[in-house]
Amino acid sequence: MTAPRVRFAPSPTGSLHVGGARTALYNWLFARRHGGTFILRIEDTDVERSRRELTDQILHAMRWLGLAWDEGPFFQSERQELYREAADRLLAGGKAYRAFETPEELDAMKKAAEASGSAFRYDGRARSISQEESDRRAAAGEKFVLRLRVPDETLVVDDVVQGKTEFPAGALDDFVLVRSDGHPLYHFTVCVDDVAMGITHVIRGVDHLPNAPKHVALFRALSAPAPVFAHLGMILGPDGKKLSKRHGAAGVEEFEAQGYLPEALDNFLALLGWSPGNDRERMSLAEMVALFSLERLGPSPSRFDHEKLAWMNGQYLQEIPAERLVDLLKPFGVPDCGADVLLRAIHLHLSRARTLAELARSLSIYGADAVRYDEAGLKKWGKPEVAPLVRELAGRLTATAPFAHAGLEEAARALAAEKGLKLGELAQPARLALTGVLASPPLFEMIEVLGRETTRRRLLAFADRIADPAANRIATPAAGSPAVPSGGS
RNA sequence: GCCGCGUUCGUCUAGCGGUUAGGACGCCGCCCUCUCAAGGCGGAGAUCACGGGUUCAAAUCCCGUACGCGGUACCA
Numbered sequence: 001m002t003a004p005r006v007r008f009a010p011s012p013t014g015s016l017h018v019g020g021a022r023t024a025l026y027n028w029l030f031a032r033r034h035g036g037t038f039i040l041r042i043e044d045t046d047v048e049r050s051r052r053e054l055t056d057q058i059l060h061a062m063r064w065l066g067l068a069w070d071e072g073p074f075f076q077s078e079r080q081e082l083y084r085e086a087a088d089r090l091l092a093g094g095k096a097y098r099a100f101e102t103p104e105e106l107d108a109m110k111k112a113a114e115a116s117g118s119a120f121r122y123d124g125r126a127r128s129i130s131q132e133e134s135d136r137r138a139a140a141g142e143k144f145v146l147r148l149r150v151p152d153e154t155l156v157v158d159d160v161v162q163g164k165t166e167f168p169a170g171a172l173d174d175f176v177l178v179r180s181d182g183h184p185l186y187h188f189t190v191c192v193d194d195v196a197m198g199i200t201h202v203i204r205g206v207d208h209l210p211n212a213p214k215h216v217a218l219f220r221a222l223s224a225p226a227p228v229f230a231h232l233g234m235i236l237g238p239d240g241k242k243l244s245k246r247h248g249a250a251g252v253e254e255f256e257a258q259g260y261l262p263e264a265l266d267n268f269l270a271l272l273g274w275s276p277g278n279d280r281e282r283m284s285l286a287e288m289v290a291l292f293s294l295e296r297l298g299p300s301p302s303r304f305d306h307e308k309l310a311w312m313n314g315q316y317l318q319e320i321p322a323e324r325l326v327d328l329l330k331p332f333g334v335p336d337c338g339a340d341v342l343l344r345a346i347h348l349h350l351s352r353a354r355t356l357a358e359l360a361r362s363l364s365i366y367g368a369d370a371v372r373y374d375e376a377g378l379k380k381w382g383k384p385e386v387a388p389l390v391r392e393l394a395g396r397l398t399a400t401a402p403f404a405h406a407g408l409e410e411a412a413r414a415l416a417a418e419k420g421l422k423l424g425e426l427a428q429p430a431r432l433a434l435t436g437v438l439a440s441p442p443l444f445e446m447i448e449v450l451g452r453e454t455t456r457r458r459l460l461a462f463a464d465r466i467a468d469p470a471a472n473r474i475a476t477p478a479a480g481s482p483a484v485p486s487g488g489s
Numbered sequence: 490g491c492c493g494c495g496u497u498c499g500u501c502u503a504g505c506g507g508u509u510a511g512g513a514c515g516c517c518g519c520c521c522u523c524u525c526a527a528g529g530c531g532g533a534g535a536u537c538a539c540g541g542g543u544u545c546a547a548a549u550c551c552c553g554u555a556c557g558c559g560g561u562a563c564c565a
Contacts, residue, residue: 011565046564103563110562119491119561145563162494171492179563186565210493210560233495234558242558268501271513275502279512298502301558305500308514318527351527412523427523439525 004036004200008062008069009190011043012054015251016061018304019205019235019243022269026232027203028067029270029285029292039197040069044077045189061252065262066285071197076189083184086192086222087146087177095221096177098134098144099126121173122147146178148214148221155213160230161297162206167213175214187211191218194227203230203294206301230294233273233301243304255309259332259356261320264313272302282315314354322346325359332360335367342366344449348441365435366450369458377438378466381429387467389419390429394459403452405444412444433462 008024010016016024031038040062044050059073090096099122101109106122113120127149129137138144155167177188184192194202194215202215209231219226237247249255255265267283275298276283276291283291317325322343326334334342345366346359353359373382396411416426427443434455440446447455 009565013565043565049564106563114490117490121561165493167492176563181563183563185563190565205559206494207559208565211565213493231494236558238500240557271501273501277503279503281502281513300495302502303500305514308501311514314527349526352525409523416523422523424523431524437525441525443523 001034002200004031004034005039005198006031006036006201006203007039007041007072007194007197007199008067009041009043009193009204010058011046011049012051012058013046013049015054015253016058017243017250018252018255018265018269021061021065021252021265022235022272023204023232024062024067025065025266025269026230026274026292026297028069029288030201030203030294031070032289033292036200037070038067039074039199040072041074041193041197042072042076043186043189044075045184045186047077047183050077057253061256064256065252065266074193074197076193079189079193080184082196083178083189083192084182087184087188090148090177090221091146093221094149096146096148097127097129097174098138099147099174099176100129100137100142100144101126102143121170122175124149124174127174143180145176145180147174148177148218150174150214150217151220155216157209157212157216157229159209159212160228160294161233161299162209162231163299165209165212172213172217187214187218191215191222191224195219195222195224199227201228201230201294204232206231206233206299228294230297232297233299235272236301236303238303238305240303247304248306259358259360260309260313261316261328261356264309264316267316268309268312272304273298273300282312310354314351317353317356317359318350322350325350325356328356329360329363332357333364334360335364337366341449341451348445348449352439352441362440369454369461372436373432373462373465374437377428377432377436381432382466384467386429387463389421389426390433390459390463390466393426393430394456394463397447397459398452398456403448405442405448408447409444429462430459433459 006027008020008027010020010024028038030036040059042055042058044055055073055075062069087096091098109122110120124147126147150172152169154169155172156164157167158164175187176185178184193199212229212231216226235243237243239247243250245251249258252265256262263284266285267281267288270283270288271281274292274296276288277296280291320328325346326339326342329346335345337345342363345363349359349362353362393412393415396415397408400407400411412426412430413423416423419426428438430447431440431443432438434440434443434446434450450458
């Protein structure tokens with residue numbers, strides 16, 4: 001294949017959502033796979049809805065995903081001359097014509113069509129206006145739109161993904177290319193730009209498939225070969241409806257904010273509609289580049305499964321060196337515990353987190369002492385008779401030297417044996433005392449990292465806390481409220 | 490309404506005429522174990538939407554139907 005040229009052409013009317021991200025990813029993969037060029041084009045012809053900050057947000061998301069573009073970003077709002085020239089050329093060549101109907105007249109035609117139960121299609125009545133009359137009326141200042149003279153024949157869209165689809169003559173009307181205020185419209189700018197940029201392959205969502213015959217007609221009018229089309233199935237929400245905020249995160253920046261890794265999102269998204277053919281799932285961008293092909297894209301819509309994304313993110317998380325994790329964690333807040341403790345803590349907690357946000361949350365116990373205890377945990381292990389046990393454990397652990405997990409565990413086991421208890425009956429209250437919750441990394445390894453003083457302090461505080469049933473009742477009045485006595489009597 | 494596209498375990502998918510329909514997420518169980526994960530092992534889960542064809546043989550090819558999704562602008 002000669003080096004392909006592809007483009008990702010988002011419209012800055014919203015942030016980059018995962019559907020767009022996946023489209024961008026496929027375009028990027030395809031370009032990289034074949035040594036082609038990936039172009040970024042911002043389709044901001046709709047001046048009312050386009051916003052500059054959204055463009056910046058899209059650019060940021062693209063970079064974050066690791067999808068670097070080779071050319072651009074080009075802004076359609078800055079390419080008006082190009083469209084004007086093309087419009088003039090089309091008009092001069094008889095490929096397009098002026099139509100002078102007012103919006104009100106068009107509305108009436110639409111209503112009439114509706115009333116008779118048929119779909120509205122502009123009937124092309126302005127086609128018959130002579131060149132001279134058209135020029136005269138335009139010169140006289142009469143408002144007009146530019147319409148494409150759509151050929152009266154079957155238009156074929158040969159799509160790599162969806163197959164060959166035919167649009168019979170008459171399925172399309174002479175659609176508008178340029179508004180009466182002079183603004184060029186989407187279909188027109190897309191095709192003019194695709195021709196100008198030498199686009200060879202158009203990879204986009206199936207929602208654009210109905211537009212494809214229009215584009216085929218336009219490319220022909222522009223005397224340019226049509227690019228190869230590849231229309232991707234939609235990405236739907238878990239309920240099969242169009243993906244939206246209602247389904248949780250849908251914008252790339254939201255996933256970033258929730259602590260997802262770009263490589264995980266890329267990998268997950270790539271698998272929504274594409275598979276390398278074997279049972280391969282975990283792939284880096286580089287590996288995907290080597291494996292990617294348009295022929296292996298699937299036509300059907302897919303649903304966005306947050307669970308699988310979370311799993312995949314956890315997989316990627318575990319492969320990241322702790323040193324790098326420290327940097328990635330910063331936006332989510334890291335405890336003030338010193339670099340050494342932090343690194344060791346990360347090793348302990350990493351396999352239990354699926355996102356950076358989760359990891360950061362679990363790491364918070366290496367900072368300030370836990371201020372609240374899990375309700376259920378308190379109910380099960382917070383009985384007054386446990387207090388002396390916890391105090392004794394605190395004493396034994398504090399006396400252990402060196403303060404390392406093997407010796408600490410040995411000390412705890414010895415105490416449990418003396419009391420005729422199972423280790424868990426000692427470990428669970430201790431875990432609750434140290435972390436506030438009942439699920440954590442191996443207790444003694446945590447204790448080692450937490451250190452002698454912190455361990456002792458938290459264990460004793462917990463013992464004091466549960467020793468007095470009255471205080472206990474006051475301290476845990478209802479679910480969700482802080483487990484610390486809030487002053488007073 | 491009209492036009493277009495789609496339809497394999499709950500979900501993402503492999504499969505491109507002959508398979509015990511494979512993998513992954515999730516779920517269940519076991520191992521590990523001080524808890525929770527991770528990891529290892531095992532399991533349940535798909536009459537391949539339905540109905541007709543074509544063929545010795547169909548998840549795979551063809552035609553209908555149903556359902557879903559998309560489009561139907563002087564939006565993109």
